[in-house]
Amino acid sequence: MTSNPKGPASMTTTGMIDFRGVNKWFGPLNVLKDITLSVQPREVVVVCGPSGSGKSTLIRCINGLETIKDGDLIVDGQRLGDPATNMTRLRTEIGFVFQSFNLYPHKTALENVTLAPIHVRKIPRAEAEQAGRELLAKVGLADKVGAYPAQLSGGQQQRVAIARCLGMRPKIMLFDEPTSALDPEMISEVLDVMVAVAEEGMTMMVVTHEMGFARKVAQRVVFMDAGAIVESGTPDEFFSHPRTDRSRAFLSKILRH
Amino acid sequence: MLENFSFRTIVEYLPLFGQGLVTTVWLSALSFLGALAVGIVLCAMNLQRGWLFRVPAKAYIDAVRATPLLAQLYFLYFGLPRLGLVLPELVVGILALSLNSGAYVAEIIRAGILSIARGQVEASVASGMTYVQRMRLVILPQAFKVTIPPLLGQAIVLVKDSALLSLISVAELTRAGQLLASDRFMPAEGFLTIAAFYLLLYYCLKGLAALSARWLGTAGARL
Ligand SMILES: Nc1ncnc2c1ncn2[C@@H]1O[C@H](COP(=O)(O)OP(=O)(O)OP(=O)(O)O)[C@@H](O)[C@H]1O
Numbered sequence: 001m002t003s004n005p006k007g008p009a010s011m012t013t014t015g016m017i018d019f020r021g022v023n024k025w026f027g028p029l030n031v032l033k034d035i036t037l038s039v040q041p042r043e044v045v046v047v048c049g050p051s052g053s054g055k056s057t058l059i060r061c062i063n064g065l066e067t068i069k070d071g072d073l074i075v076d077g078q079r080l081g082d083p084a085t086n087m088t089r090l091r092t093e094i095g096f097v098f099q100s101f102n103l104y105p106h107k108t109a110l111e112n113v114t115l116a117p118i119h120v121r122k123i124p125r126a127e128a129e130q131a132g133r134e135l136l137a138k139v140g141l142a143d144k145v146g147a148y149p150a151q152l153s154g155g156q157q158q159r160v161a162i163a164r165c166l167g168m169r170p171k172i173m174l175f176d177e178p179t180s181a182l183d184p185e186m187i188s189e190v191l192d193v194m195v196a197v198a199e200e201g202m203t204m205m206v207v208t209h210e211m212g213f214a215r216k217v218a219q220r221v222v223f224m225d226a227g228a229i230v231e232s233g234t235p236d237e238f239f240s241h242p243r244t245d246r247s248r249a250f251l252s253k254i255l256r257h
Numbered sequence: 258m259l260e261n262f263s264f265r266t267i268v269e270y271l272p273l274f275g276q277g278l279v280t281t282v283w284l285s286a287l288s289f290l291g292a293l294a295v296g297i298v299l300c301a302m303n304l305q306r307g308w309l310f311r312v313p314a315k316a317y318i319d320a321v322r323a324t325p326l327l328a329q330l331y332f333l334y335f336g337l338p339r340l341g342l343v344l345p346e347l348v349v350g351i352l353a354l355s356l357n358s359g360a361y362v363a364e365i366i367r368a369g370i371l372s373i374a375r376g377q378v379e380a381s382v383a384s385g386m387t388y389v390q391r392m393r394l395v396i397l398p399q400a401f402k403v404t405i406p407p408l409l410g411q412a413i414v415l416v417k418d419s420a421l422l423s424l425i426s427v428a429e430l431t432r433a434g435q436l437l438a439s440d441r442f443m444p445a446e447g448f449l450t451i452a453a454f455y456l457l458l459y460y461c462l463k464g465l466a467a468l469s470a471r472w473l474g475t476a477g478a479r480l
Pocket residue numbers: 026027029031049050051052053054055056057058
């Protein structure tokens with residue numbers, strides 16, 4: 001049973017991210033099935049679900065790392081796939097944090113943060129570096145400005161990766177399992193940074209199984225299974241009173257860990 | 258046998274060997290630059306999605322790798338004049354070496370680029386970089402480091418291949434050996450001497466490779 005989070009009204013109001021009947025296939029595999037979902041400005045939505053359910057694909061469509069087959073996906077008022085939409089330009093408004101960090105290994109932490117602002121946003125170098133230092137300080141890495149990624153721990157690398165996105169002053173931040181490649185003791189340092197970003201009013205979609213994070217900052221949890229949105233509700237509703245067998249089975253699995 | 262070995266003649270011919278060595282060095286250097294240019298263009302064509310550029314590039318690379326360099330050299334040396342293009346032997350030689358090595362260089366660069374993890378491409382795409390920015394700022398600087406050692410290996414091959422140019426009477430190192438061999442009937446002296454010079458060049462390039470490896474080693478710690 002697909003439940004529309006906001007009722008029929010959300011079809012008319014335009015959110016920051018609007019999926020309207022989106023379908024995607026990988027060959028014969030229907031990885032996104034008739035997805036309808038609207039994320040409002042400043043809203044934080046957590047996406048969870050079993051492995052292979054299409055969570056990564058869902059958020060990768062938003063910045064065009066994957067392309068959709070049919071349906072409409074409207075991001076910041078622009079329809080993806082529309083000839084009038086400049087995808088490269090739109091991507092500068094969307095930060096994407098990867099599970100595997102993907103920092104540039106040949107650049108220092110500061111250079112990682114300033115590279116796109118300088119070359120894509122065309123911000124003067126001195127100004128970008130000033131902002132970059134402030135961002136690295138904000139994620140608790142003021143002393144790692146000159147360090148190369150290989151010299152940083154996983155948690156530190158992921159914080160640099162978040163700072164790298166923030167350096168572009170995006171309107172939207174997407175996170176694909178940002179803490180699942182980290183040692184347990186490093187998870188909270190990254191989640192703390194994400195909480196701070198959320199509290200500043202960033203529009204966020206976060207694929208994660210971190211219930212603590214979801215309860216703290218998410219307005220909504222979306223549960224996916226086999227390419228479809230099966231359930232959607234506030235964190236409290238979802239974690240305490242899951243409505244479907246599949247979400248109950250899923251929750252019992254992640255709770256056991 | 259050694260009592261017949263004439264060091265005197267070698268010394269006598271040393272200026273000729275010197276000239277040959279110098280010619281071998283600079284024609285190899287020029288050919289290598291040519292090969293880099295050819296290789297970069299071929300590789301760029303080969304990495305395109307559309308078949309229009311990719312298929313010809315692949316066909317060219319296969320053709321070069323499947324046929325002997327000597328055949329390619331003769332093809333240019335005897336073929337170009339037929340097309341009305343008469344070039345000095347030296348130019349034909351450099352052209353042949355550039356076109357031949359370029360095919361190998363293209364594959365070396367392509368391997369370097371493809372060795373850069375997909376995550377690097379995705380991160381730079383996600384930050385709004387254009388294809389050119391991505392290549393210039395993220396992919397090529399990383400690929401460059403990976404390709405230097407195999408490129409120097411290709412340079413060593415090129416120096417040895419340049420010996421074939423003696424067959425179209427370019428006065429390079431092997432040609433000097435041939436002259437000594439045929440003028441004085443001293444093939445041992447002639448060819449052993451050039452072998453020694455090729456060995457010298459080999460060690461020079463190997464030294465360069467070791468130096469670059471050390472330089473890459475420190476930079477590699479950043480990787
Ligand atoms: N490039 C691709 N080509 C073919 N199939 C793919 C590709 N990427 C993903 N898939 C398939 O699409 C489905 C959804 O994948 P996706 O990565 O979105 O799942 P996920 O929910 O993020 O899973 P996980 O929790 O393991 O990251 C899976 O069945 C996966 O095997």
